[in-house]
Amino acid sequence: METIARLHLDTFELTLRDIKEIDPAQLHALSVAVRWPHRETDWQMLLELGQGVAAVDEIGRVVGTVMWLRYEPDFAMVCMLITLPRLQEQGAGRWLMDKAHELNRGAAFGLTATREARRLYRSLGYGYEQKILRCQGEAAPEAPGPAGVLRSNRFEGVVRAAVAGDHESLIRLDRLAIGHDRSRVFQSLLPVSRGYVLVRNGEIVAFALCRPFGRGHVIGPVVAATEEDAIAVSRPHVEAHAGHFLRADTPACNVAYTHFLTANGMQIHDSATSMRLGQAPYMPAVPGGPRRIALASQALG
Template sequence: MRIADIRDVELEQLHALSMAVRWPHRGADWEMLRGFGQGVAACDEIGRVFATAMWFDHGDDFATMGMLITSPRLQTHGAGRWLMEHVIARTRPRRLGLNATRPAMPLYRSMGFKVEATVFQCQGEALAPPRVEAPGALRRVRAGDAAAVLALDREAFGADRLRLLELLLPQSTGLVLERGGDVVGYALCRPFGRGHVIGPLVARNDEDAAALASPLIAEHAGSFVRLDTRNETGPFAELLVRSGLPVFDTVTTMSLGPGPWLRTPDAGGTPRVYGLASHALS
């Protein structure tokens, strides 16, 4: 096996690999990830792809990792560890974050990653959501909102996602929530996998998050919608269940490097991430 740059691999091969492990990524989703991040693939002597791993820089000192996929034929032969070691060497000295599936957790633990939180993958055929009274002015994202959205996102995420937001905004339906002339929350919705994914979604409390998610769910009632969140209970989680998006599966947020990745919200309403952009982009 040899390591190749993921951009040099045929898109059809990457799509076939993710289908082999029943991940929902379309060719278009792979293309977006390759355009934003960096990655490697394990290939054999005739160019067949058996494993991948990617990383996505958010500012100068933090990156998320994802798309660690190993063909079922190689899952007991160390290909995942081999690629992970390569990615960690390439990203050093950045702090790293990822969202681990249950089968991959022992590998990440053995490489020093620490558990931080659970992510609840909520999805299904969306129902018309219950009416949510917006605690402020709810409207579509405008070009002039970019700076306010970035500042809010940086405070919630803990790193600079400027490049990611610049990529996602043009391909997403976006909403912002205003109070007193200030943007206090935002949400994006874009095509992904079997339908649409809502995320990132950043808000100061459950009520604001529910107000942002509700109209985006309503727009896609009757079709497949997904939202990944770290909120297991509360008004926001209840809205998802009542909107036909129950918990389908869970993954575990983990980090490698000094200090925790996720920020603990305070009682003063610090903004936080209610909806992930994706497991890989977080």
Template sequence: MPHDPLIYRHFTHADIPAAHRLSVAVGWPHRLEDWSFVAQAGSGFVAIDGDAVVGTILNWKFGSASASLGMVIVAPDHQGLGIGRQLMLLVLDELGPRTTFLHATREGQPLYEKLGFAAMQNATDQHQGTAFRAPVMPLPPGERLRPIGASDTLRLVELASRASGLDRSMLLPTLLASADGIALDLDGELLGFALFRRFGRGYAIGPVVVMDSPGGVRARALISYWLALNEGTFVRIDVGTEHGLTGWLEGLGLAKVDTVTRMVRKGPAPTPVDPALRQIAIINQALQ
């Protein structure tokens, strides 16, 4: 049973080890380094019982209009006490009028609905696996895959922001510092990219952003590139159900292990400036 009263305060860098232990306790795959990255990119709150962190929540602001929240965890022996709700209220108060997104577990969705979140039309499929063999995907004439360079950053931010409808100007440069990247290039014009980085039990592909039709060859080429280089390595990718890639990924050996609901509170969902520019795979379920 909790001590009386619980203390709620801002998340600090010193809370990362305790937050990591909490996520391990509920079966999440995040490494200490994964916590460090998301904490550096955002802010949040913790619930304290005595000397123990028993609840966490983080949020990330994308400009002045949008945000996401995640890493909502309550210790198993403290669930049902209203801790998650109080953490949510603290973050929503901090975010103010921003349109806010989250990915909801089945257990968390009823609480989020009570706090004004509504399910969006498209969900997110989580795929993962180790035993895959990626085919070589031919590209249209003149197009090629090449490594991302430092001079590409501004264009990558532009593409990522337009594809997601979220301002990625602060987040993406931080992500690029810890990820490998491949770009899709047409005569010097960057049409898309995919990042590959350490995460959880192995590696993650995402975001994948590209000018393409749903389930198109460009998206498949970007994803296949990383799979072909890392056969036998544990890889995870989270893709929107609207892109029609689930069957293809399963055929490559990346099993669908979960489908999570994407939810939004306040305002319309973001839409890409160009409907052909798509965020095929998200960064992760917290950062969208």
């Protein structure tokens, strides 16, 4: 991508560059400056999957970014909108979003907004809001019941570790839940994730992946038709990470799943808002069918 625009901000002159030309260490430094937990490897995964632009000042410092992932030819997931704190509230964020829209003309957009960014997105026309809870903390699996009685398992079927032969089923369930084909996202997630699936009547009906992210591990994506099924496939991840930092981002409507997370050491730390422009929100393809119980990440949705 050639240099495509300039913006004068205060005493700065910003130039837009293709984000793939930028050293990931500089991108990481920018996300650290806004206290985001991403590791350099988290950036690298997004750089492999998506595109974006970076605003660079006269001496080559990266002061802003925005990225997008084209899940479909007519749908882009926007993420990693960041401006350096000393430049904020001067129009750089809006400028970067305008560029993202311009470079994806004709597409509908989705994103997960932080509280700071929600007003900006609303003013750009984003709507269909869905509250997302970020639950995180040291995983502390619930103790078994008295006298060795196990917690009641309210799901039917068998939970087992996911194997390579399951991958097509996971992608199919995800597509039913999200409404987009995220095969490429799964190609990146699967090699770095552990997964559990719930098998009922010989068919995979729910799954939960878990991978290193930020300060520890993140559980996600989790797709299931019911919260009980989602809990069944998430519980082994919580048990595997007992005593370690674990995070999951879940739509607030998942009351039972949120309760499961908080009862297992992950408190509600913050909230974000899933938003859309030009297209209705995530809807399960089949009413009552598989849906998004935990996000892959805020960036990936």
